[in-house]
Structures are given as C-alpha cells and as structure tokens.
Amino acid sequence: MKLERIALLTAVLALITAGWGVAEARKLQGRLDRFADGSRTQSSPGASMGSQATNVEQRLKQLEAAAPSPGLFMSAIQLHFAKLYFAGEARNWDLARFERGEILEHLDVVAALRPEEGAVSVTGIMDAFKNTQLVAIKDAIEMKDRGLFRDAYRESIIMCNTCHQATGRPFITITIPTNPPVSNQRWEVPVSGGK
Ligand code: HEC
Structure with a gap:
C-alpha cells in the first residue's frame, strides 16, 4: 500500500506541475480508483515504512487542499x-x-x-x-x-x-441561454474561412 501511495503522490505532483491538465486528471482518476481498490484488499503496512507513509499522507493532504475547486x-x-x-x-x-x-x-x-x-x-x-x-x-x-x-x-x-x-446546490439553476456567452466569436459555419 505504501508504494502505491508514493506512486499516487508522484502522480499528484506531476499533475500539479502540469497545471491540472485534463488528460492528467483522467490518469489520476484511474490511479485513485486502483488505490482505493488496493487499500480495500491489502493488509496493514509494515512498521519499517511507517514514518515515510505519514509524510506521504501529509503531503497528499496538502496537495488535496491545494487542488483547484x-x-x-x-x-x-x-x-x-x-x-x-x-x-x-x-x-x-x-x-x-x-x-x-x-x-x-x-x-x-x-x-x-x-x-x-x-x-x-x-x-x-x-x-x-x-x-x-x-x-x-x-x-x-x-x-x-x-x-x-x-x-x-x-x-x-x-x-x-x-x-x-x-449535491445540495438547488440554487445553481442552468437555463437555455438567451444571449451568446461571448461577443467575439461567430457561431455560423464560415463561408470562406476566417472573415
Ligand atoms: C454530476 C454532478 C454535476 C453535473 C451533472 C453538473 N454539475 Fe455543475 N456543479 C456540480 C457541483 C458538485 C458543483 C459545485 C462545485 C464546487 O463546490 O466548487 C457545481 C457547480 C456548478 C456551477 C457553479 C460554478 C461557480 O463556481 O459559480 C455551474 C455554473 C455549473 N455547475 C454548471 C453546470 C452545467 C452547465 C452543467 C450541465 C452541462 C452541470 N453543471 C452539470 C455538479 C454537477
């Protein structure tokens, strides 16, 4: 389990460095899933790696706290x-x-x-x-x-x-838009490109 955590932390660090790119976040999701599976199926870790694990756990918590909303x-x-x-x-x-x-x-x-x-x-x-x-x-x-x-x-x-x-946010209500969200983009198919 410890090694998985380290792998996960490495992945999270890589993610943050990459600016939380979409593809990376997908990979993180996969790792998180595997991590969750692993922690359910594996027994408790050996004592020798205890302090290292605590560090990793702390770092993980910090990274989670720093993740974008x-x-x-x-x-x-x-x-x-x-x-x-x-x-x-x-x-x-x-x-x-x-x-x-x-x-x-x-x-x-x-x-x-x-x-x-x-x-x-x-x-x-x-x-x-x-x-x-x-x-x-x-x-x-x-x-x-x-x-x-x-x-x-x-x-x-x-x-x-x-x-x-x-998810407890009934106050966020999406509707059909009445106006285009931006004024500097054309919605129609370009006739002869870029004009
Ligand atoms: C599976 C759940 C889910 C779906 C589907 C979903 N949302 Fe959300 N949405 C959320 C959650 C959770 C939040 C609150 C995020 C937070 O706490 O930062 C949210 C927040 C928002 C906000 C508020 C953002 C802000 O910070 O002001 C908007 C706008 C929004 N959603 C638009 C949409 C639109 C448009 C769709 C459909 C195309 C959509 N959402 C579909 C879960 C969902």
Whole structure:
C-alpha cells in the first residue's frame, strides 16, 4: 500500500506541475480508483515504512487542499455548454462537436476532483449524464438534426440541475441561454474561412 501511495503522490505532483491538465486528471482518476481498490484488499503496512507513509499522507493532504475547486471547471462547463447551444442553433456541427468534447473533458476533471459528495456519487451521475443526454447530443450532431439537438440540449439542462439538487446546490439553476456567452466569436459555419 505504501508504494502505491508514493506512486499516487508522484502522480499528484506531476499533475500539479502540469497545471491540472485534463488528460492528467483522467490518469489520476484511474490511479485513485486502483488505490482505493488496493487499500480495500491489502493488509496493514509494515512498521519499517511507517514514518515515510505519514509524510506521504501529509503531503497528499496538502496537495488535496491545494487542488483547484471543481467550481472552476464547472464554470468552464457552463461556458462550453452555452457555446454548444449557439453552435447547434447556427447548425455549425463541427463547432458543436468540439464544444461537446470540451464539456466531456471538464466533467471528467470534476469527477476526479470530487468523486462524491456525502452519500451522493458525483462520478455515478456524471457517467449517467455522459452515457445518456450527452450521447443524444452526439447523435443529433452526427445526424445534423437541430430538432433532436434542441431536445437533447433541454434534457441535458435537466441533468445539470438534477445533479446540483442532488449535491445540495438547488440554487445553481442552468437555463437555455438567451444571449451568446461571448461577443467575439461567430457561431455560423464560415463561408470562406476566417472573415
Ligand atoms: C454530476 C454532478 C454535476 C453535473 C451533472 C453538473 N454539475 Fe455543475 N456543479 C456540480 C457541483 C458538485 C458543483 C459545485 C462545485 C464546487 O463546490 O466548487 C457545481 C457547480 C456548478 C456551477 C457553479 C460554478 C461557480 O463556481 O459559480 C455551474 C455554473 C455549473 N455547475 C454548471 C453546470 C452545467 C452547465 C452543467 C450541465 C452541462 C452541470 N453543471 C452539470 C455538479 C454537477
């Protein structure tokens, strides 16, 4: 178990150095999962590594305390989700596909940083969201069907708010955007590029 902890700490340090990149956070999630499995199945550690383990544990706690708030990534999701809407409305399916990908990556970071809240499995709700509503959005994008896209978008909003309610934040209510989230981006497919 100690060696796993050291491996985990190394991974966390690498993560912080890399600025909490998305791919790295995914790897961390995998390591955390394996770590959790390991600590359930393995017996208590040998005494010789005791103090080293305490150090690692302290460092781990410090690193956890220094990790960015999931709210940061949720704010990014909010932005990409709003952009997704205007991309779909403008039938810019390439942009919609891109924004959907950004949302998926950021959801994974939130799940890695906050796998659960009390008794609620954030990871579980994320997976349901990714495997249902976000698949419906993908299908609508691939079929270039704006009607299906609008339906899937509305269903996704329900999922955003369901999780906020489940995790004790009913005051965070997502809606269909009325205005574009930024004023310096074109939503329509470029006719002859860059103009
Ligand atoms: C699986 C659970 C879950 C799902 C699904 C989810 N959220 Fe969140 N969201 C959270 C949690 C947990 C927080 C609080 C994060 C914190 O405490 O820093 C949050 C916070 C937020 C915030 C507040 C950020 C801030 O700091 O002001 C926004 C905005 C937000 N979410 C947008 C969305 C949008 C948009 C969607 C859907 C596309 C969504 N969320 C889906 C769990 C979820």
